[in-house]
Every structure is written in C-alpha cells, then in structure tokens.
Amino acid sequence: MKLNLSKDQIQKTALAAMVAVGCLFYYFSEMIGPLAERETRAQKEMAALDPKIKKAKMQISRTQAVEKADPHAEEARRVLDAMRAKIPDMPPVAWFPTRLEAFLKQKGIAKPVFRAGTERKDPGIPGFEEASWSIELPQATFPVLGQALAALENQEGLLQITQLQIKPAAKEPDVHYAQITISTLVKRDK
Numbered sequence: 131m132k133l134n135l136s137k138d139q140i141q142k143t144a145l146a147a148m149v150a151v152g153c154l155f156y157y158f159s160e161m162i163g164p165l166a167e168r169e170t171r172a173q174k175e176m177a178a179l180d181p182k183i184k185k186a187k188m189q190i191s192r193t194q195a196v197e198k199a200d201p202h203a204e205e206a207r208r209v210l211d212a213m214r215a216k217i218p219d220m221p222p223v224a225w226f227p228t229r230l231e232a233f234l235k236q237k238g239i240a241k242p243v244f245r246a247g248t249e250r251k252d253p254g255i256p257g258f259e260e261a262s263w264s265i266e267l268p269q270a271t272f273p274v275l276g277q278a279l280a281a282l283e284n285q286e287g288l289l290q291i292t293q294l295q296i297k298p299a300a301k302e303p304d305v306h307y308a309q310i311t312i313s314t315l316v317k318r319d320k
Contacts, residue, residue: 213255213258213288213315214257214317216288217258217288217315217316217317218317219317222246222261222316223246226244226261226263226314226316227244227263230242230244230263230282230312231244233278233282233285233286234267234278237274237277237278237281238274238278239267239270239274239275239278240269241267241268241269242266243265243266244263244264244265245263245264245265245266246261246262246263247261247262247263247264247311249262250316251313255315257318258315258316258317259315259316259317259318260313260314260315260316261313261314261315262292262312262313262314263311263312263313263314264309264310264311264312265309265310265311265312266307266308266309267307267308267309267310268307269299269306269307270305270306270307270308271304271305271306272296272304272306275296275306275308279291279294279310286314288314288315289312289313289314289315290312290313290314291310291311291312292311292312292313293309293311294308294309294310294311295308295309295310296308
C-alpha cells in the first residue's frame, strides 16, 4: 500500500504535526509546569505547618487537662464569656465615651471631655488589652462626683479608676474641676 501524497498535502501534514507538537509543548510547559511547582510549594507549606498543628493539639490537650483538674474553670469561663458580652466588638473610641457620658449625665455630671491614652497594656487575658482614658469634668459638686465615681466602679466592673485629681473652682467653692484617669479592658484589635 503506497500513499501518494502531493507536495501540498505533505506540507499540510507537516504543519499540522508542528502545530500539534507546539500545542503539546505549550500545554506541558505553561499549564502543567506551574501546577507542579504550586503543588510542590503547597506540600512544603503543609509540611511546615505539621509541627505547629502538633504543638497546638498538645496545648489544647494540656488546657483541657488543666480545666478538668481546676475546680474554678467553669466559673472562669463564665466570667470570660460575660466580659466578651459586655465589651462591644467596635474600637473603644466608638463606644466607651458614649457609654460613660450617658452614665455621668444620669448621675448629674455634664460636659465630660474624653482623651484616649496612646499606650495599651497586656492584662494577661487572651483576646483583651487594657486601654486608659483621661476624663475631665469641668463642673461637678463634690457629693455628686463622689457618688458617681463609687457607682461607676461598682456598676462597670471592667474599669478601674487609677488616678483622680480634684481642684476647687475659684469663683464657686461648691463646684470642682476633676480629672480622672481610667483603665478598662477592651477587645484586642485583630
């Protein structure tokens, strides 16, 4: 059986073979090659994560063992859940001044001026940090101020008054200027 192919048919067959070889080369070099590299990289990353996963599992098992052995673990979890529920998920500058201003207004102290502290401390509670605020109260009578501060620390269990300065006004001896520094727990920024 002899094939009689014309020169034109031979050229077309050769061109088709070259296009097919070119397509195969492109497929393997440009499509399969990068996938193989990505697979190799992913396997290396997974291998790097294995020790971290084992360490995390050990930490979880240790934590569970401590919780089982600690008679106060359930109470601590309840307190932590109450803290999470009481502190909004927003940045503190969005909710703290508003909440405290409403409280002070309810107690008869008007026009507080809030300044957020720049430094945040780690209180040792996972997911929380301690923020400080400076609050100026330009006009407050001493009895109202004392009752408001006592009620504030009793009602807002997550804050603590760390500094208090009271200066009498020159014109009115009953009215005082007060500056309070408060530290409170806030949720850690993610």
